Amino acid sequence: MTAPIRVLVCDDQMLVRTGLVTIIDAQPDLEVAGECGDGQAAVDLAARLRPDVVVMDVRMPVLDGIRATALLAGAGVPSPAKVLVVTTFNLDEYVYEALRAGASGFLLKDAPPAQLLHGIRTVAAGAALLAPEVTRQLVGRYASRIRPADGDAPEVSLTPRELEVLRLVADGRSNSEIAATLVISPETVKTFVSRILAKLGLRDRVQAVVYAFRHGLVT
CATH class of the missing domain: 3.40.50.2300 (Response regulator)
Incomplete structure (x- = not known):
């Protein structure tokens, strides 16, 4: 058990x-x-x-x-x-x-x-x-507080495709919506999300959204 x-x-x-x-x-x-x-x-x-x-x-x-x-x-x-x-x-x-x-x-x-x-x-x-869209709405409302100052954004060690996925996660997209946008399978999206979380030392999608706003990856 x-x-x-x-x-x-x-x-x-x-x-x-x-x-x-x-x-x-x-x-x-x-x-x-x-x-x-x-x-x-x-x-x-x-x-x-x-x-x-x-x-x-x-x-x-x-x-x-x-x-x-x-x-x-x-x-x-x-x-x-x-x-x-x-x-x-x-x-x-x-x-x-x-x-x-x-x-x-x-x-x-x-x-x-x-x-x-x-x-x-x-x-x-x-x-x-x-839900991701709720998280984005909340974090977006307070984005000015958590974004770093201009020129202060740290280097992000993600591939271009991983950055695309992270931006879509922060935009409140579900895995199926991200898959449709990037023309890949939902399983591949899950793999990308897991890889992003592991690379950035994040626990879940909530933290990923906050990270994206803090580092100026979302406008």
Whole structure:
């Protein structure tokens, strides 16, 4: 049997946290590895428990969920965690900041349990939870913040075709749409995307979109 996906639940509201724990533990393929009520505790527990996914609230005492996510999954973290941000606040700013901090996905707490469980499984599998077009809209709205200054863009070690694929990913295209545009198979697109992520040290398509904007590859 496949080992269950181990989840760390972090939320400062005990009632909400208990509900999340109950929903997750009821699934045969999921297991709550630990729970806590603030971001610093999440960072400390994650280092000790090594969960597959951290379910993270945004507004919490001691250390908020955005800063905790950056410590767990941000750039330069040796063994980044996979973080699914779950919050009551449906603000673009929070979504953007969560993704920039390294989160792999974003859900609202009023989402049905099935969507939460799907989100955990999706993030655990290494995929991004947000649709690419939604990600592009959010990152594009804040592109001026994350683009480097003129002449400051780093060298990108991608082939011309890999750059084409990356630009199309950042444009919100699905694998099938990219395949149709470049007249290649969807399987070939998947290979290119995997190669791009590996070359650039990125975890998923969300990070690829952010990378493309930061390095001026998308206008």
